[in-house]
Amino acid sequence: NFFMKAMFKRQLKNMPKNIQDAMMRALDEHPEFFKNLVAEIATKVKNGVPQATAVQQVMMSKRSELQKMLSQ
Numbered sequence: 236n237f238f239m240k241a242m243f244k245r246q247l248k249n250m251p252k253n254i255q256d257a258m259m260r261a262l263d264e265h266p267e268f269f270k271n272l273v274a275e276i277a278t279k280v281k282n283g284v285p286q287a288t289a290v291q292q293v294m295m296s297k298r299s300e301l302q303k304m305l306s307q
Contacts, residue, residue, distance in 0.1 A: 239269060254305075261304040268304070272297060 243262055247255045262269050272293060279289035
C-alpha cells in the first residue's frame, strides 16, 4: 500500500490540494478498488495500449465509482 500511495502522490502532484487529499483518503478507505484499477491499467499496457490511453480508458470506465468515493 505504501508504494501505491507514493505512486498516486507523484501522479497527483499537479492537482489542487483538495483533490489530492480526497484521492488519498479514498485510497486509504478503498485500497482494493485502487489495486484493481492499477492492475487493469497494467493489463491494457501489457496488451499494447499506450499508458496514457490505458489510464484514461480505465478511469472513464470507473468514473461513477470513483466519484462516489471522492464525494464521501
